[in-house]
Every structure is written in structure tokens, then in C-alpha cells.
Amino acid sequence: MLKATTPRGRCLEGLREVRVATIRELAARTGLSRPTVEALIADIEAEGLVDGDVAPAPPSSGGGRPARRYRFRAERHHVVGLDLSDVRLRVAVANLAGDIVHTDIDGPASPRTGTADLAPLRAHVLRAFDAARLPHGTLAGVTVAVPGIVGGDGRLSRSPAVREWQGVDIAGRLTEVFGCRVTVENDLVLAAGAEATLGASRFADTSLYLLTWFHVSARLVLGGRVHLGRHHQAGELLALRVLAGPVRGDEGPWEHIEATDARLAAGGPEGLRLAEELTDRMALAVGGLLAAVDPDLVVLGGRLGRYADLLVPMLRPKVAAQLNLPFEYPIVGHALGELDVSLGGVLRSFDTVGAGLLRSPDVSTPVITLREHAPA
Structure with a gap:
């Protein structure tokens, strides 16, 4: 239509x-x-x-x-979603028709300091273009996903992972590096939008996308639109210290995520104990969110989405107990896997530059198609 x-x-x-x-x-x-x-x-x-x-x-x-x-001529221009929110860079490239022509979830290390040289980010995207045999000159727009709160002005107001970027016009700097329009957005906002458009919650009127470790962050999707809140931090329950939970030992946020992931992946009694502890902490925050918004569906995303088969059966009854309800909310793992943030970036890039590339302000975002030959 x-x-x-x-x-x-x-x-x-x-x-x-x-x-x-x-x-x-x-x-x-x-x-x-x-x-x-x-x-x-x-x-x-x-x-x-x-x-x-x-x-x-x-x-x-x-x-x-x-x-x-x-x-x-779908190949005339390409847009990119570049995910800096995890340990390694992830990228998705789409042509003007919305075909995802290349993906990569195992790129080089994400920047862990704001003083890092930004040129490697462009180099990684151009390597993706080379892998897909795309001319570099067709790069027309990039959306970069970052961990942290991105304000209405596009600047990071808070970023525990890359503190040196707080208050910096990082979109402006990246626009200079890439030589095309670059938009910066919070990773959860993009992932929630992608799951609502393409993934697990595309048939739900209201959904809640969760990104959790020993804290809970979430994004509420209403009628297909991600609710940001007045200060763009709706759902950032990490701000509630009582729910944040401790970071073990001297680990920083990146090392903590990697260590937790490794323990879950190892399985066994230790992995089960960790899963129980995680879901105990998650249940209190998730229960509060569900009581407030009563969504149709809850999507467990981020790296913990890998372990949905283990965590979801534990989390559902714990949330129901918190709410004293006779039923359990539907909680599922993310459908787009570790590409959800990058695909959300592709969607945002089309929203930002798509109409301009076609020189028609009323052209809609194309239907995104994941081609089987796009390497992952």
C-alpha cells in the first residue's frame, strides 16, 4: 500500500x-x-x-x-546502522529499497574511551562495503547506537560506558569522519523500534523491550513508537540505585558484561545460580514496569536475549508473584537477535535521510528485507 x-x-x-x-x-x-x-x-x-x-x-x-x-536503482545509495553498544562493533547495511545487503556482528572492539580515534569506525563500515562489493561513494547516511542517554539535541547527557562523550557533539564529529549525515541514538531506543517494526513485537500495540544485567533498562513502545519521555530516559531504571545491584569486584561495565555472559554460557550449576540471581533482581523492576504500563508483550533483548530459553521460564512466575496476579505476562526473547540495534539504526537512517535521497519529503521508509545472502 x-x-x-x-x-x-x-x-x-x-x-x-x-x-x-x-x-x-x-x-x-x-x-x-x-x-x-x-x-x-x-x-x-x-x-x-x-x-x-x-x-x-x-x-x-x-x-x-x-x-x-x-x-x-536500489543500489544508488546505502544507509548503515552501526552499533557501538556492546563489546564489538555490529553493522547492518541497506540499499534504497530496504534490502539488508550486509551484516556483521563480530567487528573490532567498540570504543571504550571518548578519546579514541573515530577513524576506525569509518574504516570498519567501508570494509563492510568492500565485503558486499558496494562503491564507497554510495554511503549516504549512518545511525550510530551508543549506550547512554541521548538528549533531544543529539548529545549524550549520560553514558556510563563512554563518559568522555557526555555533552560532546559526537554526531557532528562523526559526520565529519564519515562525510555524510550521522545520527546518534540510544541503543535501546533503536532495538525496541526494530523489534516493534520487524521482530517479536510487530503485532503488539504496546510492548516493553528489556535490556538487563544486574540492573534493568527498558523502552516502552506504544502504537509502534518508542516512548522517550521528557528527558529521553523513560525506562532507565538503572537510575534507581536500589534496583541497580552491585558490580562485582573491580570490574568495569564492559568487563562485568563479558564475565556474566561467560558464566551463563558455561552453564552448569554456576550458570543456573547466576540465572536465578539475575531473574530475582529483574523481577522487581520488571514487575513495577508492567504494573505501570500493562503491555501486550515483553521482549528480553540485549546479550541476555541469547539465554531467553533459560531466563524467561524463571522470570515469568517471579514477575507474576511480584504483582500477585493469577496469570503470567507473555515474555519472549528478541526475534532479531544481536542485529536488533543495528537494524534499528538502519530504520532511523531511512527516517533521517531517506526522503532527502529520493528528493520527495513524503516517501515512506521502505520495508526492510533480510536477504539470506547477507553475511552475519
């Missing part, structure tokens, strides 16, 4: 959906007259967004000259 209201927008959306069409087919799809479509396609072809040099349509039964076909 086309969402654009202008003739140009409808023409672009219609061709983007079917990829290849004749003027007649496009007129029928958009509800526009054939002369209007023909004039629009001529302009769009001159801009490099349409290729008219494709095999003509088969002739009709009545004979006559085969109709010329036009192809939407």
Missing part, C-alpha cells in the same frame, strides 16, 4: 515496491495518469534513481512494440 500523497512520492514508492515496471503498470499501481507517470519517470531517471535500460516487456497478444520497462 502506497503511503505517499504527492505524484512523485507515489511514483517512487510504487516502483520501489515492484522494482521493475512499465509506464502502464506504474500508472495502474499509483492511480496516476500515464502522461504524469511518464513525465515523472523521465525526471527521476535523469537523477539516477531509475534505470530505463532494461529488457523490454514481452509484446502483448495483439503484437506491437514491446513496452519499455524501468527499474528502481
